[in-house]
Amino acid sequence: MDTVANPQEAVRDNFRAMMRQYPATVTIITSHMNGVDHGMTATAVTSVSMDPPSLLVCLNNRTYLHEMLQHQPHFAVNVLAKGQVELSDAFSGKVSPEKRFEAGHWVKHASGLMTLHGAHARVICKRTVAVPYGTHTLFIGQVTDAFVSDQTCPLLYENAKYCSAHPTV
Numbered sequence: 030m031d032t033v034a035n036p037q038e039a040v041r042d043n044f045r046a047m048m049r050q051y052p053a054t055v056t057i058i059t060s061h062m063n064g065v066d067h068g069m070t071a072t073a074v075t076s077v078s079m080d081p082p083s084l085l086v087c088l089n090n091r092t093y094l095h096e097m098l099q100h101q102p103h104f105a106v107n108v109l110a111k112g113q114v115e116l117s118d119a120f121s122g123k124v125s126p127e128k129r130f131e132a133g134h135w136v137k138h139a140s141g142l143m144t145l146h147g148a149h150a151r152v153i154c155k156r157t158v159a160v161p162y163g164t165h166t167l168f169i170g171q172v173t174d175a176f177v178s179d180q181t182c183p184l185l186y187e188n189a190k191y192c193s194a195h196p197t198v
């Protein structure tokens with residue numbers, strides 16, 4: 030007798046395969062609480078609105094950054110440049126949280142948040158909304174400062190590989 034696959038499991042597998050091949054821009058999100066700076070690699074970042082200027086970040090509720098943003102509202106999104114793969118690796122678990130800022134040129138912004146000089150872009154946000162959903166929370170931050178370089182191009186992640194985009198013409 031044929032075994033009928035669990036349809037929910039099949040949807041989950043197909044969705045995972047789809048997301049694996051969904052190109053995304055690599056960022057390091059930083060925050061600060063009780064005298065401690067922390068940062069983690071994240072690709073689930075997107076703009077929400079121009080009025081007010083705002084960004085959405087989706088954080089797994091098991092991460093320390095998630096805990097920080099539950100308790101205080103300030104965070105910075107550092108969009109990595111294509112040469113910054115090592116920083117992405119460091120901030121996604123290869124390096125312990127206390128040692129992550131040892132590599133790269135990190136500078137304290139006037140907001141008190143760590144920002145990466147040499148990043149493709151930097152955005153300073155104040156969380157205004159937090160919506161728990163499944164394993165993650167969607168944090169929307171109102172943008173209070175933003176910078177982008179016209180000298181660099183962003184680091185992308187697709188199919189478990191780092192890459193960068195090229196114009197089609």
Ligand SMILES: Cc1cc2nc3c(=O)[nH]c(=O)nc-3n(C[C@H](O)[C@H](O)[C@H](O)COP(=O)(O)O)c2cc1C
Binds near residue numbers: 073117121122186
């Ligand atoms: C390319 C890449 C993208 C990631 N994107 C996210 C993300 O958008 N949200 C998230 O919660 N974790 C994401 N992660 C996983 C976190 O970076 C990882 O769990 C990190 O170790 C969490 O920080 P912590 O160890 O300080 O808690 C991503 C990891 C990689 C390698």
